[in-house]
Amino acid sequence: MKVYEPVNLAMPLAKELDEIIMERGGVPDGETVRRILKEFGLEEACLGRGVTVFRNGDVIALLLPRGDVLMVDIIPASGELSDALEVIAYRDKQLNAFIVEILPANDIEYEGNIGLEPAIIDAETLELESSPVLGHFEEDEEGLFLVIDRETYERWKESESTDTCPVCGGELAWKGEGAYCRDCGYRVKVVRE
Structure with missing residues (x-):
């Protein structure tokens, strides 16, 4: 797997998160995501106070686990925030579903919809109810x-x-x-x- 820019990390990470949720029935913990990011070729640069920073030569990723909400902010190493993305996984109690989505950090400049639509996983059946295009x-x-x-x-x-x-x-x-x-x-x- 190649990671040169945020989208190269965000899409496979979102796919991995939705597969874990369908398998385990819950949002993965920070330790699981730390392992995944290392497997994707990122080096752990800093760990402390609930935040873990990962990097390679092209991207920086901030892992922010907060109970039943998991966020990974992915920023190009150049610091260009208009290309930054956030992968977020959480349980939506109103929908009774787990949601995994990729959000652009700057909605004004970025008009695309990464993955076409979020992964929506029924919390009871653990079946995918949407059609995300992730790989x-x-x-x-x-x-x-x-x-x-x-x-x-x-x-x-x-x-x-x-x-x-x-x-x-x-x-x-x-x-x-x-x-x-x-x-x-x-x-x-x-x-x-």
Whole structure:
């Protein structure tokens, strides 16, 4: 997995969090998320007073576990806050569901909807009730691309939004099992797992 900018970390982290919630029936604790961030190649830089800071050469992540709400703020190492994202996982008591969403730090400059929609997981059945398009990023000679599995693609297809880029909300051009976004330049590839 490649992490060069906040979206490269936010999407796989959100996917991992929704899988943990569906498996365990609750928002993961800070220790679990610390382990995940290390597995994603980030180095723990600071731990103290309920906040953990992670980094690599391109991004800085702040882990903020607060009881049944988990937040991870992801900032480019350049400090450009307009590209910063927040991954948040919590239980919505009104909906009786767990929510995992990726929010831009600056709604004014960022018009996209990362992942197209949040992961909404029924708190009783632990089944996914929405169609988030989440995966991880890999790199080849043409650059970075988002890898999604067949199950994610089928849910996305049912939502009738496969022409919308899950990274920036722009327009996708499909060719076979892959697509290219005309706005942000990211590619999307569907893999069989």
